[in-house]
Amino acid sequence: MIDEVTAEPATLRGFLLACPKDRRPLEAAGTSLRCCGCGAIFPVVGGVPVLINDERSAFAIADYSEGAGYEGPSYGREGDRSGGLRRLYHRAARRLGDAGSSIRHPDADDAIAYVAALRPRPRVLVIGSGGLRLGGPEDRVLNTDVAFGPAVDAVADAHDLPFPDGSFDLVIAVAVLEHVADPWRCAQEFRRVLDRGGFVYAVTPFLQPVHMGAYDFTRFTPIGHRRLFRQFDEIAAGIAMGVGSVAAWTFGSALQAMSGRRRWRMAARVMGLLSTPMLRLLDRPLRHGADAAGGCWFFGSLREGAPVSDRELVRDYRDRFGLGPERLPPP
Ligand SMILES: [Zn+2]
Numbered sequence: 528m529i530d531e532v533t534a535e536p537a538t539l540r541g542f543l544l545a546c547p548k549d550r551r552p553l554e555a556a557g558t559s560l561r562c563c564g565c566g567a568i569f570p571v572v573g574g575v576p577v578l579i580n581d582e583r584s585a586f587a588i589a590d591y592s593e594g595a596g597y598e599g600p601s602y603g604r605e606g607d608r609s610g611g612l613r614r615l616y617h618r619a620a621r622r623l624g625d626a627g628s629s630i631r632h633p634d635a636d637d638a639i640a641y642v643a644a645l646r647p648r649p650r651v652l653v654i655g656s657g658g659l660r661l662g663g664p665e666d667r668v669l670n671t672d673v674a675f676g677p678a679v680d681a682v683a684d685a686h687d688l689p690f691p692d693g694s695f696d697l698v699i700a701v702a703v704l705e706h707v708a709d710p711w712r713c714a715q716e717f718r719r720v721l722d723r724g725g726f727v728y729a730v731t732p733f734l735q736p737v738h739m740g741a742y743d744f745t746r747f748t749p750i751g752h753r754r755l756f757r758q759f760d761e762i763a764a765g766i767a768m769g770v771g772s773v774a775a776w777t778f779g780s781a782l783q784a785m786s787g788r789r790r791w792r793m794a795a796r797v798m799g800l801l802s803t804p805m806l807r808l809l810d811r812p813l814r815h816g817a818d819a820a821g822g823c824w825f826f827g828s829l830r831e832g833a834p835v836s837d838r839e840l841v842r843d844y845r846d847r848f849g850l851g852p853e854r855l856p857p858p
Pocket residue numbers: 546547548549550551562563564565566567
């Protein structure tokens with residue numbers, strides 16, 4: 528919900544908003560928000576502002592202005608918009624596919640707790656929150672996504688975040704950076720909206736097959752993931768999903784690859800998914816296979832000065848990358 532209309536500038540749950548094009552303040556303009564600089568208009572749909580840079584984003588503002596209850600562009604989630612049995616199937620499939628890995632690693636809530644121990648009531652920005660609601664009532668957490676959802680405070684694209692510089696203490700991006708066209712530019716944006724010494728927590732797939740169709744751009748090796756956050760000092764990092772998860776995805780993909788017929792692919796998908804929870808149990812016993820991991824996680828703090836050099840990354844490679852700790856070190 529947009530905070531009460533004051534003279535200006537517009538805030539959202541206590542956070543100052545900025546134009547995603549030129550970072551100038553926004554002001555209320557009827558039922559929309561308007562940039563004080565370039566004059567761009569951003570609609571507020573069902574209390575949720577749509578703060579997309581229409582000229583640069585893969586998403587168009589016009590796609591969000593349909594009536595109440597509209598969930599935004601489906602971006603590969605067609606299943607959510609279908610009815611009856613198909614919807615049920617998609618839900619069940621997602622549930623099975625989300626079966627937990629047997630590898631334990633620090634999660635987003637652990638990252639919030641770490642930052643909260645150093646900075647009371649940290650300002651947290653969640654990128655691609657979906658239906659997730661992170662943090663406790665004491666934490667100031669702002670949830671953003673490119674689609675509307677029950678917990679989404681604002682529609683925003685990580686390439687052009689609608690916040691002034693230095694607005695947050697922690698940025699969280701779980702299973703997001705594979706879905707953006709330019710993850711390196713997004714990492715720069717994280718850096719920009721973070722306050723001095725701010726933190727980032729990210730989980731990104733490595734050997735996971737394409738999901739969400741056209742909205743799946745990039746994968747990261749462990750060193751590639753570290754390099755993505757070269758403006759940050761590493762506090763802790765590791766693999767997020769292990770070789771068992773990769774085996775489950777590969778098995779499912781192999782079954783589906785046997786025939787191009789739709790019915791077979793559906794059946795193959797179900798068979799693959801049914802085997803997923805069992806195979807994911809292997810993540811833990813096979814945890815030394817970081818080179819064939821399903822994903823990587825990274826937790827770090829903003830560096831002063833130059834980014835980590837590529838030479839440094841390569842030099843530290845053997846020592847740095849592996850399973851990673853189950854818990855974050857004390858702050
Ligand atoms: Zn503007």
